[in-house]
Structures are given as C-alpha cells and as structure tokens.
Amino acid sequence: xxxxxxxxxxxxxxxxxxxxxxxxxxxxxxxxxxxxxxxxxxxxxxxxxxxxxxxxxxxxxxxxxxxxxxxxxxxxxxxxxxxxxxxxxxxxxxxxxxxxxxxxxxxxxxxxxxxxxxxxxxxxxxxxxxxxxxxxxxxxxxxxxxxxxxxxxxxxxxxxxxxxxxxxxxxxxxxxxxxxxxxxxxxxxxxxxxxxxxxxxxxxxxxxxxxxxxxxxxxxxxxxxxxxxxxxxxxxxxxxxxxxxxxxxx
Amino acid sequence: xxxxxxxxxxxxxxxxxxxxxxxxxxxxxxxxxxxxxxxxxxxxxxxxxxxxxxxxxxxxxxxxxxxxxxxxxxxxxxxxxxxxxxxxxxxxxxxxxxxxxxxxxxxxxxxxxxxxxxxxxxxxxxxxxxxxxxxxxxxxxxxxxxxxxxxxxxxxxxxxxxxxxxxxxxxxxxxxxxxxxxxxxxxxxxxxxxxxxxxxxxxxxxxxxxxxxxxxxxxxxxxxxxxxxxxxxxxxxxxxxxxxxxxxxxxxxxxxxxxxxxxxxxxxxxxxxxxxxxxxxxxxxxxxxxxxxxxxxxxxxxxxxxxxxxxxxxxxxxxxxxxxxxxxxx
Amino acid sequence: xxxxxxxxxxxxxxxxxxxxxxxxxxxxxxxxxxxxxxxxxxxxxxxxxxxxxxxxxxxxxxxxxxxxxxxxxxxxxxxxxxxxxxxxxxxxxxxxxxxxxxxxxxxxxxxxxxxxxxxxxxxxxxxxxxxxxxxxxxxxxxxxxxxxxxxxxxxxxxxxxxxxxxxxxxxxxxxxxxxxxxxxxxxxxxxxxxxxxxxxxxxxxxxxxxxxxxxxxxxxxxxxxxxxxxxxxxxxxxxxxxxxxxxxxxxxxxxxxxxxxxxxxxxxxxxxxxxxxxxxxxxxxxxxxx
Numbered sequence: 060x061x062x063x064x065x066x067x068x069x070x071x072x073x074x075x076x077x078x079x080x081x082x083x084x085x086x087x088x089x090x091x092x093x094x095x096x097x098x099x100x101x102x103x104x105x106x107x108x109x110x111x112x113x114x115x116x117x118x119x120x121x122x123x124x125x126x127x128x129x130x131x132x133x134x135x136x137x138x139x140x141x142x143x144x145x146x147x148x149x150x151x152x153x154x155x156x157x158x159x160x161x162x163x164x165x166x167x168x169x170x171x172x173x174x175x176x177x178x179x180x181x182x183x184x185x186x187x188x189x190x191x192x193x194x195x196x197x198x199x200x201x202x203x204x205x206x207x208x209x210x211x212x213x214x215x216x217x218x219x220x221x222x223x224x225x226x227x228x229x230x231x232x233x234x235x236x237x238x239x240x241x242x243x244x245x246x247x248x249x250x251x252x253x254x255x256x257x258x259x260x261x262x263x264x265x266x267x268x269x270x271x272x273x274x275x276x277x278x279x280x281x282x283x284x285x286x287x288x289x290x291x292x293x294x295x296x297x298x299x300x301x302x303x304x305x306x307x308x309x
Numbered sequence: 310x311x312x313x314x315x316x317x318x319x320x321x322x323x324x325x326x327x328x329x330x331x332x333x334x335x336x337x338x339x340x341x342x343x344x345x346x347x348x349x350x351x352x353x354x355x356x357x358x359x360x361x362x363x364x365x366x367x368x369x370x371x372x373x374x375x376x377x378x379x380x381x382x383x384x385x386x387x388x389x390x391x392x393x394x395x396x397x398x399x400x401x402x403x404x405x406x407x408x409x410x411x412x413x414x415x416x417x418x419x420x421x422x423x424x425x426x427x428x429x430x431x432x433x434x435x436x437x438x439x440x441x442x443x444x445x446x447x448x449x450x451x452x453x454x455x456x457x458x459x460x461x462x463x464x465x466x467x468x469x470x471x472x473x474x475x476x477x478x479x480x481x482x483x484x485x486x487x488x489x490x491x492x493x494x495x496x497x498x499x500x501x502x503x504x505x506x507x508x509x510x511x512x513x514x515x516x517x518x519x520x521x522x523x524x525x526x527x528x529x530x531x532x533x534x535x536x537x538x539x540x541x542x543x544x545x546x547x548x549x550x551x552x553x554x555x556x557x558x559x560x561x562x563x564x565x566x567x568x569x570x571x572x573x574x575x576x577x578x579x580x581x582x583x584x585x586x587x588x589x590x591x592x593x594x595x596x597x598x599x600x601x602x603x604x605x606x607x608x609x610x611x612x613x614x615x616x617x618x619x620x621x622x623x624x625x626x627x628x629x630x631x632x633x634x635x636x637x638x639x
Numbered sequence: 640x641x642x643x644x645x646x647x648x649x650x651x652x653x654x655x656x657x658x659x660x661x662x663x664x665x666x667x668x669x670x671x672x673x674x675x676x677x678x679x680x681x682x683x684x685x686x687x688x689x690x691x692x693x694x695x696x697x698x699x700x701x702x703x704x705x706x707x708x709x710x711x712x713x714x715x716x717x718x719x720x721x722x723x724x725x726x727x728x729x730x731x732x733x734x735x736x737x738x739x740x741x742x743x744x745x746x747x748x749x750x751x752x753x754x755x756x757x758x759x760x761x762x763x764x765x766x767x768x769x770x771x772x773x774x775x776x777x778x779x780x781x782x783x784x785x786x787x788x789x790x791x792x793x794x795x796x797x798x799x800x801x802x803x804x805x806x807x808x809x810x811x812x813x814x815x816x817x818x819x820x821x822x823x824x825x826x827x828x829x830x831x832x833x834x835x836x837x838x839x840x841x842x843x844x845x846x847x848x849x850x851x852x853x854x855x856x857x858x859x860x861x862x863x864x865x866x867x868x869x870x871x872x873x874x875x876x877x878x879x880x881x882x883x884x885x886x887x888x889x890x891x892x893x894x895x896x897x898x899x900x901x902x903x904x905x906x907x908x909x910x911x912x913x914x915x916x917x918x919x920x921x922x923x924x925x926x927x928x929x
Contacts, residue, residue: 111505137507145505151498162495165488166507174488214507362738364679413918418677421738422868423917429865430910437903547861551746558739591753591857598747605736605743606729 062125064089064249065110065218070119072105072273079105081273082119085251087266089217092240092250094264094281096257098294102273103253104146107220110251111143112136124217137166142216144207146223146253150195157182157191159206163213178213185209185239201232208239212248219243221252225259233259257299261285269294312482312565319566320475327464336463340535342576343470344528348549349556349568350477351525356554357562358484359517360497364421365428366525366553368406369399371435371544373526374533378447379440388458392530399526400519407518411511416500425550432545446540449533458534470531474569477524481565484520493517494563525553548594555597559604561613570612575600648777649894655783657890658790659845663863664870664882665794666841672877673814673834676734679741680721682864683748684839688714688846689855690752696763696850703763704785707847711840718839723832752857760856786848793844794883797837810834814877866893869913875923885924 063086072080080102087093095103108114110121112133120129128136142163151159160178161171168174182191185205190198198206204224211219221240225233237259243250254260260267261281269277269284271293277284284290291297323343330336348370356362376398377391386394410423435441453461460466484490495503496510504510529549533539552575560571578600579593586592608615663685670678688710695706721744730736771778801807812820813830821827853859870889874881889909897905916923 133504134507134509137505143505149499149502151495153498162491163506165491169488171486210506362735409918415917417734418738419917419921422677423914426910426913430907433903433907589754591750594750595747595754598743598750601743602729602740605740609736
C-alpha cells in the first residue's frame with residue numbers, strides 16, 4: 060500500500076494540567092475522504108490545529124507528503140499544500156466574496172489578474188457564482204461555509220482539513236454541498252473531515268477515526284465503526300448506530 | 310486604472326494651486342497640511358491597510374528629521390543625500406521595532422503601548438544626547454539654494470511636498486492592487502484565517518511597518534528642511550504620533566486618499582478654531598481629540614467610508630422607490 | 640563611597656513614590672481587568688484631577704487630604720459618565736475603537752486643560768509640604784509617609800467593595816465572564832461604567848496625595864501614566880496584587896536608577912524594562928494570558 064499523504068504519529072497536546080489529545084495517531088491517503096468523529100470536547104479541533112500548524116504538539120510527530128512537518132507554522136504548511144477551514148467561519152468581513160477567495164488564490168499566483176481569474180473559477184465551482192461581488196458578511200450561513208471552502212480550495216491544496224463544514228446547515232443545504240465535497244476526491248484532493256452529521260460522514264468517508272477524550276478509540280470503514288461497541292457507547296448511541304447501519308446498506 | 314487617473318487628477322489640481330494663490334500664509338498652511346498628510350499616509354499603510362495601530366509614529370518622523378539634520382549640521386553632508394539617509398534610517402528603525410514586536414506576536418493594545426514606549430524612549434534620549442543637541446536642538450544653516458534643499462519661494466517647497474505626497478498616494482494604490490496588499494488586508498481582517506491561506510503574517514506586517522516608517526520619515530526630513538530647526542519634543546513628540554494617526558482615521562483608514570482628505574479637513578478645522586479664539590494654545594488639538602471620538606462614533610470608516618455609504622444608501626433608496634411605482638402599474 | 644544610609648533612603652523614597660504609582664496603576668489595572676481595554680485617557684484624567692485639587696485648595700482653601708473625600712466621588716461620577724455615555728457607545732464594542740476613543744479623549748482633556756489654564760506649572764505649598772520626620776538614620780517626608788499609608792487604605796477599601804458588596808461581586812463576574820454575567824441579568828454597561836468610575840476615583844485620590852510634592856500642569860499626568868502602564872504590564876494586566884507590588888518595585892527602580900543615572904536616563908531605564916516585559920513576557924508577573 061502506498062505511503063499515506065498524512066500520517067499523525069502519537070500526537071499529544073497538554074495544556075497545563077489538561078491532556079486535550081492523548082497519543083492520537085491517524086492517517087489519510089491521497090485523494091480519499093477520511094472522517095474524524097467523536098463527542099464534543101474530544102479534542103478533534105485541537106488535533107486539526109496541530110496538523111495545520113496552529114499548535115505545537117507536546118509530543119508526537121506529523122508526517123505529510125514524505126516530510127516531517129511537526130511544528131511548522133500554518134503559512135508554511137499551506138504552501139506545502141495543507142489547507143483548512145475553521146469551525147467558526149471566519150470570512151474577511153470587509154471584503155467581497157471574490158476578494159476573499161483572492162487571498163487564497165494569491166498563494167500560487169502572484170499576479171492579480173491571474174489570481175482573480177482563479178478566484179472566480181473556484182467561486183463558481185463551489186456554487187457562489189451569483190454572489191461573487193457581494194460583501195462577504197451578507198452571505199447566509201450556507202454561503203459562508205461555501206466561501207470558507209472556496210478560500211481553502213483556491214490555495215490548490217493536496218490535503219484539505221474540513222472542520223464541521225456541515226454544521227448549521229439544514230438538510231437541503233447539506234444535500235447540496237455533499238457532492239461538492241465528494242467531487243474533491245475526484246480532483247485528487249485528500250480530505251480529512253470533522254463531522255457530527257453522521258449520514259454525510261458515512262456516505263462520504265472511505266475511512267473513519269473515532270476520537271473520544273483525546274484518544275483514538277476506533278478506526279475502520281464506516282460500517283465497521285458503526286458496529287464497534289465502544290464507539291456506540293461513547294458517541295453514536297444505539298438508535299443512531301442502527302440508522303447508520305441501515306443507511307449504509309443503500 | 311481608475312485609481313491612477315484619480316491620483317493624477319488630484320495631484321494636478323493641487324499643483325495648480327500656487328498659480329492661483331500667492332499668499333504665503335495660505336501656502337504655509339498647505340505645506341504643513343501636506344506634510345502631515347504624508348506622515349499620515351505612512352501610518353495609513355500600517356494602521357489603515359494592516360490594522361496595526363501604532364501610537365508612536367513619532368519614532369520614524371523624528372529619526373528622519375534628526376538624521377538629515379545631524380548629517381547636514383555636523384558633517385556637512387548634502388541635503389538631498391541627507392534626505393535619502395533620513396528615510397533609510399527611519400525605515401531601519403521601523404524594521405527594528407517591527408522585528409521585535411511582531412516576532413513577539415504583540416497585537417492590538419500591546420502593540421499600541423510598545424510603539425508609544427519606543428517613541429518616548431527616543432524622545433528622552435534625544436533630549437539628553439549631545440549629538441542631537443540635547444535640550445537645545447539642532448539648527449540647519451540657512452542656505453537658500455535648491456542644491457541645499459532650501460527654496461526662496463514657498464511655492465517650490467509646496468511642489469516638493471506635493472510630489473512626495475503623490476508618491477505616497479501611488480504607493481498606496483500599488484499596494485492595494487498587489488498581492489502584498491491583499492495579504493496585508495487579510496492579516497488586518499483575520500490574522501489566523503490569513504495564515505491558514507499561506508500568508509506569512511509576521512513578514513507581511515514587518516514589510517508594511519518598513520514602508521510605513523519610510524514614508525513618515527520622509528515627512529520628518531521635510532520638516533527639518535522647511536523649518537530648519539528641530540528638538541526632541543518636536544521630532545519625537547506625541548503631537549506627530551497623534552496627527553499621523555488622526556488624519557487617516559478621519560479621512561478613511563485603508564484608503565488611498567484617506568490621509569490626504571483627513572489632513573485637509575482636520576487642519577482646516579484646527580485653523581478655523583484658532584481663527585475664532587485667537588490662537589490660544591490647545592484649542593486646535595482639542596478639536597482633533599473631539600474629531601477622533603466623533604469619527605469613531607459616527608463614521609468609523611472615515612469620511613471616505615461615510616461618503617461611500619451615503620452613495621450606496623441613496624442608490625438603494627432610489628431602487629426601493631421604483632419598486633412600489635412599478636407594482637402600482639403592474 | 641556610597642553610604643548605605645543614602646541607599647536605604649533612596650529605597651525608602653522609592654517605596655513611598657511607588658505607593659502613589661501603585662494607586663494610579665491600580666485604577667488602570669482595574670479598568671483593564673474588567674473592560675479589557677487600556678485606558679489611554681488615564682494620564683489626562685490624572686492631570687485634570689491635579690488641577691481640580693489645586694483649584695479646590697486655591698478657591699476653597701481645602702487641604703488636599705480632605706479634598707480627596709470630595710474629589711474621589713466627583714471623579715467617580717466623571718469616569719462613570721465618560722464610559723457610559725462616550726467611550727462605550729462610541730466604540731461599538733470593538734477593542735481597536737476603544738483604543739482610539741480613549742486616545743481621543745486624552746488629547747481632548749489634556750488640551751482643554753491647556754486651553755483653560757495655559758502651560759505654566761503651578762505648585763501648592765502646604766505647611767507640611769517640606770516637613771520631615773527624623774527616623775534616626777534618615778529623614779522621611781511627612782506627606783510621602785501619608786501617601787504610603789493612604790494607598791493601603793484605598794486598596795483595602797477596594798478589596799472590601801469587591802468582596803462584600805453586590806456591585807463588587809457583579810464586577811468580578813463581568814471580569815471573568817461577560818456573556819455569562821449578562822445572561823444572569825447583570826447590566827454590563829452599568830458595571831463597565833462603575834469600574835471606570837472606580838479607576839478614575841483612584842486617580843483622583845492619587846492626585847490629592849501627590850499635590851503637596853508634585854507639580855501641576857496639563858501634561859503632568861502623562862509623565863506619570865507611562866510609568867503606570869509599565870507597572871500594570873509588569874505586574875500583569877488586571878492583577879491587583881500585581882499593580883501594588885509592581886508599583887513598589889518600579890518606585891524603587893526609579894529611585895535607584897535616577898540616583899545612579901540621573902533622572903532622564905532613569906526614565907529611559909524604566910521604559911526599556913517596559914518594552915522588555917512586553918516582548919518577553921507580556922502577561923507580566925501575575926497576569927492571565929493576554
């Protein structure tokens with residue numbers, strides 16, 4: 060089997076007395092969707108912060124694309140091809156949608172005209188074609204999520220970390236955005252997604268990791284994880300697990 | 310393209326002023342106003358576009374002024390060379406202060422405090438050091454030749470400072486349209502999000518600081534040439550830190566013309582106040598303080614922003630008026 | 640060569656000066672701890688309080704130590720009004736705006752004083768301005784001793800307010816968790832204004848303590864307040880013990896530095912400490928993470 064694009068090796072994060080992440084290991088292959096699920100407060104976003112360079116782990120290593128990138132700052136990782144979205148969506152409020160995406164596009168394109176063209180293209184790909192010139196703060200929640208995605212995509216990443224990109228969306232909005240995410244694999248982008256919307260996770264992800272209280276308690280295909288007793292106890296609950304199992308049959 | 314045309318038009322209009330105005334009093338007022346606009350444009354690059362509010366821009370103004378004054382008065386260096394040296398020195402001070410503060414990750418209030426402290430340190434040092442003339446200050450010898458960067462006619466000083474302001478306006482316009490500018494604004498709006506998109510926030514802020522310092526230092530060099538005397542409270546005093554900050558905030562921080570408009574408005578109001586009360590010290594600065602509070606309270610994006618809001622508000626109102634009329638005919 | 644007596648006297652003087660610094664810093668740190676803003680108007684308010692104390696003495700003949708009982712509540716009111724009706728509303732809740740608004744106020748107040756009173760320096764000479772007490776090995780100024788004691792009294796009163804009164808508890812709640820306090824029904828705007836008022840009252844008391852030995856002009860407060868900023872940063876923003884301890888430390892450092900280096904360089908020394916603390920350990924000795 061080929062070397063995974065991302066390999067997180069026994070990463071721990073200690074804040075004073077609190078161990079937010081405890082020797083967590085996970086891996087994500089290129090051009091596949093991997094999910095990271097678990098109860099709130101499990102440390103998922105903390106782990107993302109480590110992978111994307113916003114936090115230095117107290118121990119453990121992060122390997123990406125064959126290199127040890129532990130502790131590198133976010134902008135350096137972005138240049139290597141790791142992009143992330145934020146759980147609390149953070150558009151550049153004073154700027155238009157196009158100008159927002161432009162910032163991401165500028166990573167690979169120095170000239171403004173080229174970067175603008177790329178920004179427009181990415182904007183249309185995620186479905187924001189109609190609102191490109193509106194101020195970013197006037198977008199709906201769904202629009203902001205797409206913008207967050209567009210900004211990250213404009214940097215032409217190889218690995219995209221999505222932090223609860225579906226949170227706050229209603230079922231039809233979720234239905235609309237899922238194909239956009241699925242399409243990312245087809246384009247060769249590896250995705251690691253933190254999600255609570257189980258239906259989406261199960262239908263999108265090829266592989267799932269479960270984090271609870273800072274520790275990885277299970278991993279495997281969606282079906283395997285849904286059957287795992289510790290996962291059901293710690294997070295899914297029996298009703299949801301049953302629903303997921305039947306959904307996966309389809 | 311439109312931005313550059315606007316700059317050319319504004320500069321052309323301002324350049325024509327000496328043809329119409331002969332009064333030295335008015336020309337003097339305009340020269341000082343443009344000098345403040347230049348200093349303010351410097352602040353604008355770091356504070357307006359970059360969102361890093363420095364309360365100590367006097368550090369750069371004073372360094373430019375002192376370096377050119379010292380080189381001329383003590384070492385007989387040519388005034389134009391001194392001018393360039395002053396700008397370079399100001400930029401260097403910016404690099405040092407920026408390097409120290411941005412690497413330490415200082416933001417917002419702490420950044421304001423630290424820049425204030427740096428300016429104060431320089432002021433105190435300049436007030437006791439022999440090379441800066443200590444309490445007495447430095448006098449540049451009167452030598453009314455263009456080679457010595459001194460002019461018989463005030464109109465020529467006016468054109469020089471206008472040229473400098475034009476360069477500063479162009480700098481802002483170029484930054485706005487460049488990748489550096491997009492990154493700088495992104496850092497202002499949300500530093501973490503910017504970093505996640507590959508922006509090296511520390512280097513971008515540092516770059517903005519150096520450019521900002523150079524522009525404000527140029528204003529300081531000009532001050533030295535125009536008034537031929539500086540001392541510590543003039544060069545490094547809080548007055549210039551405040552005016553450099555005030556003018557772009559009033560005019561519109563983060564816009565090309567904000568500092569220029571702000572300088573014109575603030576200085577005019579200050580003059581009007583002095584006219585009314587007969588030159589009692591303190592009144593003009595009082596109006597500045599009041600203006601700052603009022604602008605933040607009612608027009609946080611400055612005059613430029615307020616005008617833009619007014620325009621879009623009118624457009625919307627007009628569109629809304631049309632709808633019921635159409636519905637009535639519908 | 641340097642007699643230990645002189646050194647000890649310098650330290651003791653520094654301690655007593657430090658007391659007043661600590662009081663000014665206390666007001667500043669209180670405001671920061673609750674409102675999370677650096678009040679750039681603090682120095683101008685001190686200048687205003689100095690003028691107020693001066694005028695009260697000149698026009699009413701009221702001794703500054705008694706004037707404190709009048710000026711403290713008066714300045715509490717001024718501070719309350721400033722925050723409630725100007726700073727709060729003008730800032731629209733944004734930190735960056737609050738910086739600018741307090742700066743604007745500082746410029747306005749200082750220059751209003753300049754406009755009204757001109758720049759000449761005034762002093763107040765009281766019967767005890769130059770009186771000293773003989774401690775055997777050295778003489779210490781009476782007024783400075785009174786300041787030293789007064790600061791502890793004020794700190795004690797503040798502590799009592801914070802722990803025993805409802806308002807004090809509300810203040811501590813807002814400082815810790817504004818949203819939660821709001822949800823619990825606390826009027827945050829009122830608490831902010833009250834805190835600002837308390838900070839300003841501290842400044843007024845400090846002015847009364849300073850008047851017998853200090854000078855009065857529109858920029859007197861500024862010189863003082865940069866030292867206060869240094870103390871607050873050193874002691875930790877929002878930490879009351881930090882402000883007190885920091886005040887004494889800086890008072891001593893200033894006294895010794897001024898002694899060895901001369902007054903101006905002594906001041907530079909303090910600012911360099913200030914810059915160093917900001918760069919290396921911005922949270923200071925006792926502060927929370929910035």
